[in-house]
Amino acid sequence: MCLAIPTKIIERQELMATVEIGGVTRRISLMLLPEARVGDFVLTHAGFAIQAVDGEEAEKTLALWRELAEDDR
């Protein structure tokens, strides 16, 4: 029930935004994440953006895994 999915903001009017997820668009509220901007990836839950997704941190996770995979060779 707490599942939230990363979506990309493609349009914004005041506190509503259009987000894209796997080619489908959806309208969500930015009431809980008012600083979000077009182009941002945001975590969406029950029709609200609840947190920003940090691309740099996502990269770090990937890098860590790559490192682990390299070690294994």
Place this chain on the structure above:
Amino acid sequence: MTGRTTDESRRLAKRLAEEISRLAVRPIRLMEVCGSHTVAIFKAGLRQLLPAQVELVSGPGCPVCVTPNEYLDTAVAYSRQPGVIIATFGDMLRVPGSSSSLAAAKMAGADIRIIYSPLESLDIAAANPTKTVIFLAVGFETTAPTAAATILAAEQAGLANWFALSAHKLVPPALRALLEAGGTRIDGLILPGHVSAVIGEAPYRFLAEEYRMPAVIAGFEPLEILQAVHSLARWLRLGEPRLANQYRRVVKPEGNPVARAVLGRVYGEADAAWRGLGVIPASGLVVRKEYQRFDARRKIPVEPEAAREPDGCRCGEVLRGMISPEACLLFRQACRPENPVGSCMVSAEGACAAWYKYGSGRWQG
């Protein structure tokens, strides 16, 4: 996560599992608190991948599962009142109350609408001015701010026929109650990622500080869960209880301050009843005085039937990690997903349902 092939994932997973096996020199029991983690663990077959001495047990992190019958009975009673429309997330529909579920009430003619966002319930209220719309506000800290924001939006829209029936719950007080009660023999906790996206890290500090319980805020990818298990195994080996945030791409140390402020504006903390855990101090949310005109319980009289828990259902013990679903005599017999006896079999995130569906699942990368 992209950028990895299935082979790479498999290799990584195997490697992590080997490391975990090396680190776990004695049996360890770890609880995944969140129902979404339970599902991810089963889907990926992580239980089969982990060494025998590492046991993963499911916890109380399934909002539908911990909602007591009294709440469902109240919702069903409302749904039978003339002129009432119930707006609810789909998960609540099939949960058995004392004698009826919402799904059964709907079959019998009640107007029950499934919504994806709480905001949709406002549209329903606006489109049906002669009706009373009651939104079933259930969920943890991930969902509660969306309900709070919806109450603010209802106020702004000047809706007089929209109400919330609130049963929101807070995760950290439940963890404290679980550890206080003892008997669960848990050595470490995998903490819910999306609850944490809202509340941040601080509310979990007491785990290590007061209970010497190591804990990791984890993402939902199989590798992230294995990484969490790996860290927990390591700290247990070292005897160093720590709190770590391994889901930094969405969990900021401070959480989401706007969401927390909206939540705090609309709701205050109160004692709340949890299925299986009883009444836990300050573990629930009640609508504050300023917004009481939207509080269904205060504004719309209702007489639910006397709540009764289903005979033989051990959901309460499952939610505390005391037993696995297979220990319940009804599991797979009288209790199945298509005919659930208890709430742990209804929700896709319930431990009984996951156990039933994926019990023999294998690692799929």
